[in-house]
Amino acid sequence: MDRFRTMESFVRVVRSGSFTVGASQLGLSRALVSRHISDLEAHLGVRLLNRSTRSLALTEEGTAYLEFCEKVFREIETSELAIRRTRTEPAGTLKVLAPKSFGALHLSDAVVGFAKLQPRLRISLMLENTPYRGTYDFAERDLDVVLCFSTMRGASVIEEKIVTLDWVLCASPEYLARSGAPNTPAALADHSCLVHINVQPIDVVWRLSGPEGSVSVKVRAAFSADSSLTLRKAAVAGLGITMIPRYAVTDELASGALEIVLPRHKVAARPMLAVYPKAVVTPAKVQAFVEYLKAWMIERSFDVAQPG
Amino acid sequence: MDRFRTMESFVRVVRSGSFTVGASQLGLSRALVSRHISDLEAHLGVRLLNRSTRSLALTEEGTAYLEFCEKVFREIETSELAIRRTRTEPAGTLKVLAPKSFGALHLSDAVVGFAKLQPRLRISLMLENTPYRGTYDFAERDLDVVLCFSTMRGASVIEEKIVTLDWVLCASPEYLARSGAPNTPAALADHSCLVHINVQPIDVVWRLSGPEGSVSVKVRAAFSADSSLTLRKAAVAGLGITMIPRYAVTDELASGALEIVLPRHKVAARPMLAVYPKAVVTPAKVQAFVEYLKAWMIERSFDVAQPG
DNA sequence: CTAATTGTTCAATTTTATGCAACAATGATG
DNA sequence: CATCATTGTTGCATAAAATTGAACAATTAG
Incomplete structure (x- = not known):
C-alpha cells in the first residue's frame, strides 16, 4: 500500500467533505478512495472518519492524523522543490579539482569570476596533481568536476573538452x-x-x-x-x-x-578536459561552471582550435 | 511508485554504505533497491549518490534529501505511534451524550470515577434528551458514545447493553x-x-x-x-x-x-444501551468507558438481570 | 414512504513491483 | 600490470498490488 497516496486521499476527502467529490478531485474512483481510508484506518488501528451517507466528521485521531499528513506534505513541498530546483538553478557547493599550475595561474581567476555570477553557489577549488583514478574520486572525495589534461578510461564519466591548449x-x-x-x-x-x-x-x-x-x-x-x-x-x-x-x-x-x-x-596541442559523473541529469552547477570556463578561456585565446 | 518505500531504501543504502547490504537488511533484492534509487533520482531530477563498485558517497542534494527522509520518518515514528497507541490506551477526549435525568442522578458520579482512573483522558459529558437519530450524531455532533434506552434501527452502529433497568x-x-x-x-x-x-x-x-x-x-x-x-x-x-x-x-x-x-x-425492564460507531476497531477510550460503566452500575445493583 | 445519493463490497482487469539471471564496471590482489 | 571477485545495473518473467465498474447497503431529503 502506497502510504503517500492513501494520505493524499485522506486529506482530499476531509477537505472536500465527501468521498465522492474527493475522489473526483483526485481523478480516482470512490471505491479506491474508500479503500484508501480503510487501509489507513487498518494500518493505524484507529477510526479516522465518522461517516454516514450524508455527513462526514473527523474523529479525534483523524484530526491528529490530518495535521500529520499536512505537515508531511508541507515538508515535501519545501524540501523536494528545493532539491528539484538545483537541477535547473545552480545551488549548493561546487567542488572542483584542478592541476596546480593551471589553477594557480588562471583557473583561480576564472573561478572568482564565476563565483560573482553565482552568489547562491559556494565554490571549493582544490589544486592537486594527483593522477585521476576514475569515478573513485567523485564518490570518495566528494568532487563535482575534475579538470585534467589526460583522458580517462572511465566509462561512467563524461569528459567534456574545455579548450585545446597549445x-x-x-x-x-x-x-x-x-x-x-x-x-x-x-x-x-x-x-x-x-x-x-x-x-x-x-x-x-x-x-x-x-x-x-x-x-x-x-x-x-x-x-x-x-x-x-x-x-x-x-x-x-x-x-x-x-x-x-x-x-x-x-x-x-x-x-x-x-x-x-x-x-x-x-x-x-592537448585538450583540457572537464570530467564529471555520468548521471541521468547533470547538476546545473556543473553545467554552468563548464560552460562558463569554456567561454572564459576561449575569450582569452587559450584555445588553439578556435580563432580568438 | 511507493515513495515511502523508495525513501526507506535510500536511507538504508546510505546508512549501510552499500546497495548490497542495504538490500539484504531490507530483505529486498539489490535489483529493486537499485531501481528505487533510480526512481527517486528520476523523480527529483537530481543525482543522490555518487556510486562506483567499491565506494558510495552522497551528493549535496543527496545529503539534503537524506535529512528530509529522516525528518519524515521521525515524524512518522512520533505521530503515527501516538495515534496507534489510542487503540490500546485511552487518550484524547471522550464525548458522551446521555439522558438528562440519568446523567444528573448517576452518570455524573460514574464519569467522575472514570475520569480519576484515566488521567490522560479528557471527558465531555452532554446531557440531552434529544431523540437519537442514527449515525448522524456521531458524524455531525462529534460524539463517541450515546447512552439511551431505546434501540436504534441504525445498521452501522454497535448497541451494547450496559444494564437492564427496572x-x-x-x-x-x-x-x-x-x-x-x-x-x-x-x-x-x-x-x-x-x-x-x-x-x-x-x-x-x-x-x-x-x-x-x-x-x-x-x-x-x-x-x-x-x-x-x-x-x-x-x-x-x-x-x-x-x-x-x-x-x-x-x-x-x-x-x-x-x-x-x-x-x-x-x-x-428496559435495557440501557451504549451506542457507538461500528468501526473495524473500537477506540480504547470507548471500550474502557463502556466496561467501566457496566461494572459501576452492576456493582450498585442497577441491573435487574444480574444478581447483586 | 419513496427515491436519490452516498459509502462499501466484490468481482475482474490493468498496472506495478519484485526477483533472478546475465551484464558491465571497477578496484583490490597477487 | 593483468586477473578476478565484487558491486551496481538491466532485461525479462512472474507475482502482487492497485484500480475500476457494478451491484449493494445505508441513510436522509422531499
Missing part, C-alpha cells in the same frame, strides 16, 4: 647558448629535459610535428616535477628544455627569459 | 388517596398519567406483566416531560401516576413520598 618546447637563452639549441627533434635525446611526471608515463616520449611529419623522441628526464610552475622555474634557471603549456610561460617568452626550441616544429 | 409505576400517597389506587392495568386508562415524551411515541402505551400475563394499556398523558426528574417532581406533587426508572425514585419510595402502583404487576 604546448611549447622552451628553454632559457642561457641554457641554449651553453648546450646548443637542437636543430632536429632527434637532437632532444641528448639534451637535459624537464618532464612533467603527472602527464602519464607516456610523456617521457615527446611528440613533435614538423615539415617532415610527426616525430617521437624518447627524452631523458634530467628533472621532473608535478607542477608546470616548478618546471618553469627550472627552465628559467637554465636546467634544460621543457615541454610545457604555453599559458604557463607567456610572460617568460615575451620577456625573453625563455625561448622557443625547435620553432619550426610544433608540439601537439 | 422501571416502576408510582404515584404519591396523596394522589392515590384522592383518585383511588388502580386495581387492574386497565384502570390506568382512567387515571392522570405522567409520560416521558422522549421514550418514543410507542410509550404512550404502557405494558405491564402480571399474573394474567402481559397487558398493554393506552394511557392519557395528563402531563409529559422530557426528563425523569420533572416527572418525579410531578408525581411527588400528586399530579398522577408515572412510569419511571426505579433509579430515579429510590429515595422517594424509601421515604414514602411515592408509592408503587399495581404492586402485583411488573413494568417491563
